Amino acid sequence: MWPMRDDATLVRMLMRRQAGLSLRIASVFVALLVGLPLLNLYAPGIAGTRIGGFTLTWLLLAVLFYPITWWLSATFVKRSNEIETELAHEIGVHEAAHPDLKPLELALEDEEESA
Amino acid sequence: MEFIPFGFVALIVVVTVLMGVTATRKAKTASDFFVAGRSVGVFMNASAISGEYLSAASFMGVAGLIMKNGYDALWYPVGYAAGYLFLLLFIAGPLRRFGAYTIPDFAEGRFDSAGFRKVAVTFVLFIGFFYTMPQMKGAGVTMSSILNWPYWAGILVVGSVITFNVSIGGMKGITLVQAFQYWAKLFAIAVPCFVLMAVFGRTTPSDALSVASTSDGVHVDLPRMASGTVVKVKGAAAYPANVVNLPIDDLAVYFPKGAKLAPLAGAGPKDISADQVRALLRGSSLLSDQVAASKDALGILNPTMLKWDKVDPSNPLEIAPGSALMVAPMEAHDEAGFMGDKPLRSLKLVFQEATEVLFFSYSRTGDARVAAPNAPPDSKWLNPFGPLTSKHGFPLLYTYSLIIALVCGTAGLPHILVRFYTNPDGRAAKRTALWVMVLLGAFYVFTPIWGALGRGLMPQIYANNTTDAAIIKLPMMLSNHLLGQILSGVTSAGAFAAFMSTFSGLLVSMSGAFAHDIYGKILRPQSQPHERLVAFKIAAVVVGALSMGLGLLVESFDIAMMVGWAFAIGAASYFPLLLLGSWWRGLTRTGAAAGMLLGGLASLGAIVSFMLLDKKIVVAEVSPLVKALLEQPAIWGVPLSLATMWLVSLATRSQVPADVNTKMLRLHAPEETGLQVDYIKH
Numbered sequence: 001m002w003p004m005r006d007d008a009t010l011v012r013m014l015m016r017r018q019a020g021l022s023l024r025i026a027s028v029f030v031a032l033l034v035g036l037p038l039l040n041l042y043a044p045g046i047a048g049t050r051i052g053g054f055t056l057t058w059l060l061l062a063v064l065f066y067p068i069t070w071w072l073s074a075t076f077v078k079r080s081n082e083i084e085t086e087l088a089h090e091i092g093v094h095e096a097a098h099p100d101l102k103p104l105e106l107a108l109e110d111e112e113e114s115a
Numbered sequence: 116m117e118f119i120p121f122g123f124v125a126l127i128v129v130v131t132v133l134m135g136v137t138a139t140r141k142a143k144t145a146s147d148f149f150v151a152g153r154s155v156g157v158f159m160n161a162s163a164i165s166g167e168y169l170s171a172a173s174f175m176g177v178a179g180l181i182m183k184n185g186y187d188a189l190w191y192p193v194g195y196a197a198g199y200l201f202l203l204l205f206i207a208g209p210l211r212r213f214g215a216y217t218i219p220d221f222a223e224g225r226f227d228s229a230g231f232r233k234v235a236v237t238f239v240l241f242i243g244f245f246y247t248m249p250q251m252k253g254a255g256v257t258m259s260s261i262l263n264w265p266y267w268a269g270i271l272v273v274g275s276v277i278t279f280n281v282s283i284g285g286m287k288g289i290t291l292v293q294a295f296q297y298w299a300k301l302f303a304i305a306v307p308c309f310v311l312m313a314v315f316g317r318t319t320p321s322d323a324l325s326v327a328s329t330s331d332g333v334h335v336d337l338p339r340m341a342s343g344t345v346v347k348v349k350g351a352a353a354y355p356a357n358v359v360n361l362p363i364d365d366l367a368v369y370f371p372k373g374a375k376l377a378p379l380a381g382a383g384p385k386d387i388s389a390d391q392v393r394a395l396l397r398g399s400s401l402l403s404d405q406v407a408a409s410k411d412a413l414g415i416l417n418p419t420m421l422k423w424d425k426v427d428p429s430n431p432l433e434i435a436p437g438s439a440l441m442v443a444p445m446e447a448h449d450e451a452g453f454m455g456d457k458p459l460r461s462l463k464l465v466f467q468e469a470t471e472v473l474f475f476s477y478s479r480t481g482d483a484r485v486a487a488p489n490a491p492p493d494s495k496w497l498n499p500f501g502p503l504t505s506k507h508g509f510p511l512l513y514t515y516s517l518i519i520a521l522v523c524g525t526a527g528l529p530h531i532l533v534r535f536y537t538n539p540d541g542r543a544a545k546r547t548a549l550w551v552m553v554l555l556g557a558f559y560v561f562t563p564i565w566g567a568l569g570r571g572l573m574p575q576i577y578a579n580n581t582t583d584a585a586i587i588k589l590p591m592m593l594s595n596h597l598l599g600q601i602l603s604g605v606t607s608a609g610a611f612a613a614f615m616s617t618f619s620g621l622l623v624s625m626s627g628a629f630a631h632d633i634y635g636k637i638l639r640p641q642s643q644p645h646e647r648l649v650a651f652k653i654a655a656v657v658v659g660a661l662s663m664g665l666g667l668l669v670e671s672f673d674i675a676m677m678v679g680w681a682f683a684i685g686a687a688s689y690f691p692l693l694l695l696g697s698w699w700r701g702l703t704r705t706g707a708a709a710g711m712l713l714g715g716l717a718s719l720g721a722i723v724s725f726m727l728l729d730k731k732i733v734v735a736e737v738s739p740l741v742k743a744l745l746e747q748p749a750i751w752g753v754p755l756s757l758a759t760m761w762l763v764s765l766a767t768r769s770q771v772p773a774d775v776n777t778k779m780l781r782l783h784a785p786e787e788t789g790l791q792v793d794y795i796k797h
């Protein structure tokens with residue numbers, strides 16, 4: 001159990017851990033997004049290396065970009081779940097957590113009317 | 116044999132409608148839908164989300180845009196798919212925990228402000244309409260490609276069918292239907308692609324880049340089509356899609372039905388003068404004997420070469436039926452003053468009325484191949500910073516702005532977030548996001564192949580700016596006519612699945628916004644649920660009709676580009692709201708509303724201004740930098756929105772909700788801790 005149940009401190013700690021992970025992964029992603037156009041602009045020789053009729057930069061953007069983002073998101077999901085387990089352990093577990101309680105009534109009503 | 120593709124289209128429509136009706140009957144109450152959603156497995160749910168996400172832009176537009184622009188357009192599929200990473204990293208987790216299903220719900224719950232909900236709802240409509248326009252264009256293009264219907268007829272019929280279906284309640288966000296749609300679309304983009312690659316083998320895609328003619332043509336790097344290819348061109352209403360940039364090459368154009376052209380002078384890429392045009396045209400007429408030889412081979416009856424010296428290039432040009440036109444090759448350029456560092460590459464023909472033209476080689480007969488008008492040369496198509504991003508002269512800026520719009524915009528699309536949280540818990544939600552990225556990547560990886568196939572096999576669709584139809588028309592290139600029709604039917608059905616699922620989803624969310632938020636909360640708060648249901652149906656018909664009307668106006672815009680604009684508006688409105696709303700306690704409702712309105716409306720205004728300028732509805736001198744920033748506003752729109760939110764929130768600090776820490780706990784505490792229960796008040 002969290003000693004004082006001081007919401008402000010607790011929130012800051014929760015957010016800091018998750019945000020740290022998100023920012024680390026995002027920085028790799030942003031570096032790729034910013035870097036590839038720069039590579040194309042300043043190193044056209046490397047980017048333009050021919051590979052089977054197309055070029056290296058085509059291979060990077062048209063094909064390899066997808067598995068790279070898959071790997072980044074897989075890493076994130078794995079690490080993020082670990083962090084949650086650690087946090088849950090540190091804070092302690094309340095009993096009432098039940099998934100059925102989660103949806104806002106608001107959303108359910110709206111859906112019913114539009115049906 | 117057009118009935119074969121039509122049969123496939125009819126089949127997918129009937130199957131989808133029936134699946135929807137059956138599933139709707141089974142789910143008796145609305146909560147059934149949510150509970151059922153919560154018990155769906157990760158893989159099923161990821162399929163459903165991908166099924167809803169892959170719109171006409173993904174199915175037809177991306178391939179067409181890659182065919183048209185080459186490398187630069189690859190950012191579109193990458194942005195559409197990789198945008199999910201930002202969503203996963205910063206928004207998916209908190210938003211799902213918050214229990215909000217729509218962004219207006221989040222807006223109201225996070226700031227305890229029903230008024231803010233209204234601001235959020237207006238953006239559902241802005242983004243929705245921008246997103247429906249390209250879906251409508253997809254419908255028009257598909258029907259005109261497979262059944263030769265006029266553009267408007269396809270929109271009218273398809274739009275009415277879907278609108279009717281939505282208004283009777285036959286098409287909701289049913290998980291099973293959406294999941295089926297994903298696999299139908301993947302099948303439809305993958306299987307014909309494999310067949311085409313197997314049949315045409317090494318002809319494409321690598322040869323698409325080196326089909327250069329070794330003959331006397333001056334454009335050694337343009338894709339080539341068979342001499343004698345007939346192309347339908349559009350009239351003035353479709354500007355700029357009615358422009359044919361005739362490469363100065365071994366290429367002449369024959370007008371079996373005549374044509375009306377805008378003045379030739381000043382129409383060139385380099386503002387050529389009337390004298391220069393005259394000099395070029397003098398050179399042309401010398402070659403009429405060779406043209407006469409070609410026309411015999413092509414079976415053209417009685418071609419009359421235009422009497423060029425009598426043409427006044429400053430006046431509109433009326434070409435009699437049976438005339439032919441060509442522009443002299445390089446030698447004549449000397450006289451016109453184009454030789455040296457700046458040879459003229461093409462002459463711009465602007466058609467005022469729709470007609471048919473035939474492109475042929477004036478110097479060779481037999482199976483000669485001629486350069487395709489409007490096609491970018493290999494060097495520009497293959498290399499970064501080509502025609503798409505360089506058109507205003509600021510390629511790096513354009514590229515980054517496009518990337519920001521796509522990556523941030525995915526996290527700001529209302530109809531996508533709605534579907535995202537039908538998961539049992541947070542971990543499943545994250546795994547779902549991961550699978551969505553895998554499924555989307557598996558789909559998008561085919562789009563560049565289609566683009567390259569189109570460039571190699573069907574360059575004539577550059578000439579009339581119909582690259583958006585590449586994926587529908589390409590299978591018809593197969594010499595086995597039956598197989599071609601069947602595969603074209605498969606891709607047409609995939610395209611239908613794409614705009615049916617997306618347009619239905621958008622129509623439901625936009626009509627819902629009208630019925631619940633505008634009618635139910637603003638106009639008549641005392642209305643009964645059954646009255647709102649009637650309002651929903653009326654709204655569906657009105658929104659459907661409006662969407663069809665807007666769809667008629669956008670024939671000349673690329674499908675993927677229009678969707679990019681919807682992303683840009685989402686990126687400057689919802690994305691900052693969700694990012695700061697989830698991670699910054701200091702955000703106030705006034706700050707959030709000000710940022711959304713300023714960033715979102717400024718981006719919307721920029722895009723509409725660009726559309727008006729591009730269609731020449733508004734004529735104004737605008738610097739190229741401003742044009743680039745108007746066309747791709749995300750690079751300033753997103754920071755503007757974020758900065759406004761930050762500054763205004765600091766100024767209205769007193770509005771920070773008293774229970775902001777509880778709200779934040781609900782957003783960020785893992786489910787196991789049970790801390791979210793503290794917040795359930797609704």
